[in-house]
Amino acid sequence: MLFGKDPNTNGDNCPTVWVDELxxxxxxxxxxxDQDTESECLTVGSIPDSEAVIRMxxxxxxxxxxxxxEAEQRSAVx
Numbered sequence: 810m811l812f813g814k815d816p817n818t819n820g821d822n823c824p825t826v827w828v829d830e831l832x833x834x835x836x837x838x839x840x841x842x843d844q845d846t847e848s849e850c851l852t853v854g855s856i857p858d859s860e861a862v863i864r865m866x867x868x869x870x871x872x873x874x875x876x877x878x879e880a881e882q883r884s885a886v887x
Contacts, residue, residue, distance in 0.1 A: 810879065813872040824865050826876045833883035835876055839863030 810830055815823040827836040842850070842862035850862050865873065 812876040812879070813869070815866055815869055817866070817868060824869055826865075826869065826872050828876050828879045828883065830883075833880045833887065835873075835880050837863060837865060837873075839865045 810828045812826040812828065814820055814825045818824075823838075824840065825838040828834070829836055840863060842864050846864065847856070847862050850856060856862060
């Protein structure tokens with residue numbers, strides 16, 4: 810279930826938030842973190858090949874909050 814794309818972009822290739830309808834997982838597309846951000850993340854642990862550090866703009870917090878609420882409701886039902 811699509812919750813929205815970054816409202817300050819043209820709608821293509823932009824940060825996006827979904828909730829997986831089967832698992833209730835949050836799915837996010839964001840900007841790849843820069844080297845400094847990734848290095849900072851590495852100070853608390855490794856980043857496995859199956860994971861990525863992404864950056865989501867703060868202006869997307871309302872969409873992420875709605876997606877979190879939906880995911881929480883769906884996971885409570887499962």
